[in-house]
Amino acid sequence: MSEPVLDAAASPAARRRSLVFIGLAVAGLSFAMGIQQGLNENFVVTEIGLGAADRGLLEACREACGILALVVLAMLAGFAEPLVASAMILLVAAGIAGYAWAHDKWLLIGMSLVWSQGLHCWMPLPSSMTLALAEPGRAGHRLGQIGAAGAAGFGLALAAAYGLTWAGVTMRPMYVVAGAAAVFAAAACLGIHRKVKTPGPRLVFRRKYGLYYTLCFLEGWRKQIFICFAPYMLVKVYEAPLETMLVLWGIVQVIGYFASPHVGRLIDRLGERKVLVAYYSGIIPVFVGYAAIPSAYALYALFVVDSALFMLAMALTTYVNRIAPKGEHTQTLSMGVAMNHVAAVAMPLLGGLLWKLYGYQWTFIVGGAAALASLAVSMRVPKRAAAEA
Numbered sequence: 301m302s303e304p305v306l307d308a309a310a311s312p313a314a315r316r317r318s319l320v321f322i323g324l325a326v327a328g329l330s331f332a333m334g335i336q337q338g339l340n341e342n343f344v345v346t347e348i349g350l351g352a353a354d355r356g357l358l359e360a361c362r363e364a365c366g367i368l369a370l371v372v373l374a375m376l377a378g379f380a381e382p383l384v385a386s387a388m389i390l391l392v393a394a395g396i397a398g399y400a401w402a403h404d405k406w407l408l409i410g411m412s413l414v415w416s417q418g419l420h421c422w423m424p425l426p427s428s429m430t431l432a433l434a435e436p437g438r439a440g441h442r443l444g445q446i447g448a449a450g451a452a453g454f455g456l457a458l459a460a461a462y463g464l465t466w467a468g469v470t471m472r473p474m475y476v477v478a479g480a481a482a483v484f485a486a487a488a489c490l491g492i493h494r495k496v497k498t499p500g501p502r503l504v505f506r507r508k509y510g511l512y513y514t515l516c517f518l519e520g521w522r523k524q525i526f527i528c529f530a531p532y533m534l535v536k537v538y539e540a541p542l543e544t545m546l547v548l549w550g551i552v553q554v555i556g557y558f559a560s561p562h563v564g565r566l567i568d569r570l571g572e573r574k575v576l577v578a579y580y581s582g583i584i585p586v587f588v589g590y591a592a593i594p595s596a597y598a599l600y601a602l603f604v605v606d607s608a609l610f611m612l613a614m615a616l617t618t619y620v621n622r623i624a625p626k627g628e629h630t631q632t633l634s635m636g637v638a639m640n641h642v643a644a645v646a647m648p649l650l651g652g653l654l655w656k657l658y659g660y661q662w663t664f665i666v667g668g669a670a671a672l673a674s675l676a677v678s679m680r681v682p683k684r685a686a687a688e689a
Contacts, residue, residue, distance in 0.1 A: 312435075314493055315433045315435075315493075317491070317493075318429070318433050318491070318492045318493045319430065319433050319434075319442065319445075319446075320491075321382075321488050321489070321491035321492045322426055322429055322430060322433075322446060322492060323445065323446055323449035324449070324485070324488040324491075325385065325389070325426070325485045325486075325488040325489045325492075326426055326446055326449045326450045326453065326485075327449045327450060327452055327453030327485075328453060328481050328482065328484040328485030328488055329389055329392065329419075329422070329450075329453070329481075329482055329485040330449075330450040330451070330452075330453030330454040330457070331453040331454065331456055331457040331460075331478070331481040331485075332392060332393070332396055332457070332478040332479065332481040332482040332485070333392075333396075333419070333454065333457075333478075334453065334454035334455070334456070334457025334458050334461070334478075334549070334553070335396075335457045335458075335460070335461050335474050335475065335477065335478035335481075336396050336399070336415075336475070336478055337454075337549065338457065338458050338461050338545060338546050338549045339461065339471050339474060339475075339542070340531070341531045341532050341534070341535040341536075341545060342471070342535055342541075342542040342545060343399070343471050344358065344408070344532075345532075345535050345536055347403075347471065347472075348402070348403075348404070348405060348408055350405065351656070352532070352536070352652050352655035352656050352660070353652045353653065353655075353656045354405060354652075355528065355529075355532055355648075355652060356528065356648035356649050356650075356651055356652020356653070356655075357409075357648070357649065357652065358405075358408065358409055358412060358648075359524065359527070359528040359644075359648035360645050360646075360648040360649045361409050361412065361413060361416075362412045362413065362416040363416070363520075363524070363641050363644035363645045363648065364641070364645050365413060365416040365417040365419075365420045365641075366416075366420040366423075366520075366637055366638060366640065366641025366644060366645075367638050367641050367642060367645070368417065368420075369417065369420035369421045369423070369634070369637060369638070369641075370634055370635065370637070370638040372417070372421050373421055373424070373630075373634050380494040380495070381425050381428065381429055381492075381630070382429070382489045382490065382491075382492035382493070382494060383489070383490075383494070384421070384425065385422055385425045385426070385429075385486075385489040385492075386486045386487070386489035386490055387486075388417075388418040388419070388421040388422040388425075389418060389422060389482055389483075389485050389486040389489065390418070390482070390483070390486045391414055391415060391417055391418025391419075391421075392415045392418040392419050392422070392482045393415075393418075393479040393480075393482035393483045393486065394414055394415070394418075394479065395411050395412065395413070395414030395415025395416070395417075395418065396411075396415045396475055396478045396479050396482060397475055397476050397478065397479025397480075398410075398411035398414065398415075398475075399411055399472070399475040400472040400473065400475045400476050401472075420637065420641070423637050424630060424633035424634045424636075424637050425630075426446060427443065427446075427617050427629075427633055428629050428630040428633055429492060430442050430443055430446050431443075431617075431620075431621055431626070431629050432626060432629070433493075437568070438568070439568070439618055439621045440564035440565060440566075440567040440568035440614070440618050441561065441564050441565055441568060442564070443564050443614055443617060443618065444560045444561035444562070444563055444564020444565065444614070445560075445561055445564070447556065447560035447561075447563075447564070447611070447614065448556070448557050448558075448560040448561050450556075451553045451554075451556030451557035451560055452553075452557050453481075454549075454553045454556070455550055455553030455554055455556075455557060457478070457481070458546050458549050458550040458553060459550065460477070461474055461546055462543065462546045462547070462550070464477075465542055465543060465546070466543075471542075505635055506628075506632075508623070509620075509623060509624065509632055509635070511677070511680060511681065512616070512619060512620060512623065512632070512636060513635065513636060513639045514639075514677050515576070515616055515619075515674065515677055515678065515681075516616065516636040516637070516639040516640040517639045517640065517642060517643045518643065518670055518673055518674040518677060519613060519616065519640055519643075519674065520639070520640035520641055520642065520643035520644040520647070521643040521644070521646075521647050521667070521670040522583060522667060522670050522671050522674060523610075523640070523644060524643075524644050524647040524648055524651065524667075525587065525590075525647070525651070525663070525664060525667035525670075526606050526607070526610065528647075528648050528651065529648075529651055529655070529660070529663050529664070529667075530590060530603055530606065531545065531603070533590070533599075533660050534548075534596070534599060534600070534603065537660060538596040538599065540596070540600075544600075548600055548603055548604060551604050552603075552604055552607035552608065555604070555607070555608050556607075556608070556611060559608070559611060560611055560614075563575075563611045563612060563614055564614060564618075567614060567615050567618050568618070571683060572615040572616075572618060572619040572622070572681055573678065573679070573681040573682070573683055575612050575615040576612070576615050576616070576674075576678035576681060577675065577678050577679060578612065579609055579612035579613060579615070579678075580671050580672075580674045580675035580678055581675060582605075582609045583606070583609055583668075583671040583674075584668055584671045584672055584675065586602055586605055586606045586609070587664045587665070587667045587668035587671055588664075588665075588668055589602045590602060590664040590667075591660075591661040591662075591664040591665050591668070592661070616636070617633070619681065620632050620633055620636070643670075647667075647670075650666065651663040651666065651667075654666065
């Protein structure tokens with residue numbers, strides 16, 4: 301199978317230049333998603349009036365696009381990955397800008413499906429392209445740099461949203477700004493070397509990668525607690541204002557910007573097993589805290605810790621770099637995204653139902669159980685020497 305790498309004649313300068321354009325694309329798209337995510341909970345509660353069950357339905361619909369993304373990427377196999385990435389980001393631009401005209405639940409879900417489909421098709425591509433371009437032994441470092449670019453774009457978006465809110469701008473025009481940032485990201489993808497592509501099939505399921513698929517499934521379950529229900533709880537239960545949510549997301553991105561490269565180097569040095577065990581060991585008490593602590597300020601602190609720990613999930617991507625040949629990176633990452641989203645569709649529906657019937661605490665207790673299962677599975681990840689063998 302052909303490998304998704306540049307040809308042998310490509311210079312180190314060409315590789316570095318392509319990595320810069322990947323960073324620009326990631327930063328631009330992160331700016332768009334920073335506005336979407338920073339405004340989202342206040343928007344769905346105050347502008348649309350969603351309850352817990354509808355909030356779960358919205359998230360389940362969005363995450364269903366992660367499964368469909370595998371089919372879309374399979375149909376686009378053989379095309380240059382930078383061109384595919386650019387087209388997918390344009391969908392993100394259209395969907396997020398459409399929020400400015402969404403006034404009911406169903407139109408909101410429709411616009412969410414548009415940008416979510418583009419985003420989920422994009423998700424495996426920056427990692428795949430970065431792994432293809434990274435120098436031997438520096439995959440984690442390069443992924444960390446790309447992660448830092450994303451954190452910078454996200455943080456800049458939050459600062460812009462905070463400034464616009466302070467100036468009296470309402471939420472809806474900000475979504476148009478987010479769409480424009482996504483268009484910039486789509487243009488940046490055109491600067492990436494076109495030889496970065498995977499001619500082989502993308503729909504590949506291999507039993508030898510079963511441990512990775514399992515971790516991705518459990519990570520999707522855990523991720524939805526943070527993305528869907530933790531910020532929703534802060535706004536719905538504790539009435540956190542928009543300015544507070546923007547500050548919290550801003551703190552998270554500052555930590556991500558400075559820590560991501562160090563986390564990447566830490567993974568290169570310690571290996572995936574130790575990092576993943578530490579990650580899930582830290583998540584369990586966070587979820588217990590969400591369910592048991594009644595103080596809003598303590599929950600704000602837990603939200604920041606939860607977000608910071610999420611950076612350690614980068615070890616799942618570098619694990620693919622160790623267990624799969626380069627010709628299977630995109631396929632394996634895409635299958636991981638699909639497995640992640642099978643859980644990500646079920647969790648919001650179950651979590652919203654539990655919230656409605658028994659209270660929000662049970663939503664987080666189920667998340668803690670998923671983190672505990674993830675910890676058990678991560679202990680089976682082979683140590684670095686065994687994985688490389």
